[in-house]
Amino acid sequence: DLAGGPKSNGTFPKDFLFGVSTAAVQIEGAWNVDGKSESIWDYLIHNNQSFVRDGSNADVAADSYHLYKRDVEMVRELGVDIYRFSISWPRVLPTGRTNVINPKGIQYYSNLIDELLKYNITPMVTMYHWDLPQKLQDLGGWTNGHIVDYYIDYANVLFQNFGSRVKYWVTFNEPMQTCLEGYGGTYRAPALNRHGVAEYLCTHNLLKAHAGAYHLFNDTYRSLNGGKIGMSLDSNWAEPKTNSSRDKEAADLYLKTHMGWYAHPVYSSEGNYPPELIRLVNEKSRKQNYTRSRLPVFSEAEVQYIKGTADFFGLNHYTTYLLSMADKEVGAIPSHENDVGIVRIQDSSWPSRSSSSWLKVVPFGFRRLLNYITKNYNNVPIIVTENGYADFSGVADHARVSYYSHYLNALLHSIHEDHANVQGYFAWSLMDNFEWDDGYVSRFGLYLVDFDSPNKTRSPKYSAKLYSGVVATRRLPENYDPEDFTAFSS
Numbered sequence: 251d252l253a254g255g256p257k258s259n260g261t262f263p264k265d266f267l268f269g270v271s272t273a274a275v276q277i278e279g280a281w282n283v284d285g286k287s288e289s290i291w292d293y294l295i296h297n298n299q300s301f302v303r304d305g306s307n308a309d310v311a312a313d314s315y316h317l318y319k320r321d322v323e324m325v326r327e328l329g330v331d332i333y334r335f336s337i338s339w340p341r342v343l344p345t346g347r348t349n350v351i352n353p354k355g356i357q358y359y360s361n362l363i364d365e366l367l368k369y370n371i372t373p374m375v376t377m378y379h380w381d382l383p384q385k386l387q388d389l390g391g392w393t394n395g396h397i398v399d400y401y402i403d404y405a406n407v408l409f410q411n412f413g414s415r416v417k418y419w420v421t422f423n424e425p426m427q428t429c430l431e432g433y434g435g436t437y438r439a440p441a442l443n444r445h446g447v448a449e450y451l452c453t454h455n456l457l458k459a460h461a462g463a464y465h466l467f468n469d470t471y472r473s474l475n476g477g478k479i480g481m482s483l484d485s486n487w488a489e490p491k492t493n494s495s496r497d498k499e500a501a502d503l504y505l506k507t508h509m510g511w512y513a514h515p516v517y518s519s520e521g522n523y524p525p526e527l528i529r530l531v532n533e534k535s536r537k538q539n540y541t542r543s544r545l546p547v548f549s550e551a552e553v554q555y556i557k558g559t560a561d562f563f564g565l566n567h568y569t570t571y572l573l574s575m576a577d578k579e580v581g582a583i584p585s586h587e588n589d590v591g592i593v594r595i596q597d598s599s600w601p602s603r604s605s606s607s608w609l610k611v612v613p614f615g616f617r618r619l620l621n622y623i624t625k626n627y628n629n630v631p632i633i634v635t636e637n638g639y640a641d642f643s644g645v646a647d648h649a650r651v652s653y654y655s656h657y658l659n660a661l662l663h664s665i666h667e668d669h670a671n672v673q674g675y676f677a678w679s680l681m682d683n684f685e686w687d688d689g690y691v692s693r694f695g696l697y698l699v700d701f702d703s704p705n706k707t708r709s710p711k712y713s714a715k716l717y718s719g720v721v722a723t724r725r726l727p728e729n730y731d732p733e734d735f736t737a738f739s740s
């Protein structure tokens with residue numbers, strides 16, 4: 251049964267935070283306007299025409315750099331409490347370093363924050379949503395240990411300029427996408443593809459950078475301004491392919507070596523990388539004649555420095571996979587995939603019809619993942635910072651209405667029956683935007699964007715009405731049926 255349970259008659263608590271999310275590269279445009287320098291995404295897309303499915307780029311995107319007041323108006327129309335957007339490092343620090351602080355970059359984000367506060371909407375800032383300044387990538391980017399200090403200096407500029415008005419901070423959006431797919435693969439910028447080595451160096455430095463920003467916030471800014479800081483991790487739910495103990499082991503190992511790769515060092519009571527990952531990479535490295543493991547080692551001091559560096563667990567969730575242990579070598583040698591040795595598929599019976607081929611509709615997976623996090627990370631406060639559905643376009647988005655209804659129903663069960671400490675939920679995304687390698691083909695917005703119109707006209711889809719209704723009433727629509735997946739049948 252796909253549903254996350256029967257129709258919940260629970261309601262969302264009064265103080266439950268409903269929000270909506272976006273990211274700089276995907277909405278702002280103005281890629282080289284008013285002093286902004288090139289990000290690794292500008293560089294990748296401009297130099298690899300075939301990278302984006304529709305040959306498009308993010309040079310203008312939804313032009314939010316100029317249209318942010320319309321964006322805030324949409325946030326108001328949805329009636330949500332909080333708006334999660336990201337700050338572009340190369341827009342604020344064009345050299346990547348603090349020797350040049352771009353006043354027009356600071357001004358843009360200051361204007362956006364003031365516009366939100368004017369209408370009593372709480373800003374949530376994602377400090378890094380994949381857009382490293384290219385000038386820092388030229389120095390090795392996240393594989394260069396000095397990036398830790400460069401990021402902490404960048405964080406300090408944000409806390410100094412916006413800390414009195416911003417109360418929710420996310421240090422990194424989906425670090426695994428940056429490291430595993432960007433440094434260990436070609437799916438994300440900088441598409442370095444040094445699998446087996448660079449994804450581990452990237453993660454090692456990124457976790458130190460995250461901890462450095464947390465301690466700076468905690469030691470210097472929290473007493474001044476209050477506020478909360480965390481990280482947003484992306485995770486699929488991992489269901490065993492069969493009931494065999496090996497498949498159950500595979501599902502558990504997947505969560506430990508993907509989400510846990512970042513969650514164990516920060517949110518577990520022991521800290522450090524998950525023991526399973528340490529063992530697997532050590533064994534493979536030895537067989538491959540490396541003198542030392544390809545997984546860098548945290549000193550005991552570093553383990554303690556990184557442990558506990560978050561006030562909440564940010565979770566980005568979309569879909570579910572079926573897991574089994576590989577019975578032969580998988581992936582490139584060396585690679586994280588080969589080190590872990592797991593095979594993941596999706597059940598062909600799961601409803602999809604999404605423009606994003608990986609997005610299958612599996613509400614029970616959301617409930618089980620929230621349960622898993624609650625059980626394995628000491629009932630940590632969870633904020634779902636992204637959840638949503640992609641289609642090819644149109645305002646009569648019945649599939650997206652159904653997706654949100656099913657996932658919000660699963661969330662209600664997770665809160666009321668499973669007692670997960672979920673404090674907020676953000677829909678991805680406020681509007682259609684640049685969906686990375688999918689360009690403008692795959693659309694996630696609650697608002698449709700007409701990218702051909704000069705004003706990038708935004709219009710509410712049916713799902714905007716669904717979502718604003720849930721926010722206002724704190725419950726699902728009366729006519730919601732958890733067994734109804736007809737919206738996904740082609």
Ligand SMILES: O=S(=O)(O)CCCN1CCN(CCO[C@@H]2O[C@H](CO)[C@@H](O)[C@H](O)[C@H]2O)CC1
Binds near residue numbers: 568608636685694
């Ligand atoms: O099975 S495959 O390996 O062939 C492809 C699976 C890739 N998924 C894609 C979604 N991603 C997290 C989503 O990524 C997030 O969600 C949004 C929608 O994508 C993005 O627009 C956001 O910027 C991003 O934060 C996790 C990995």
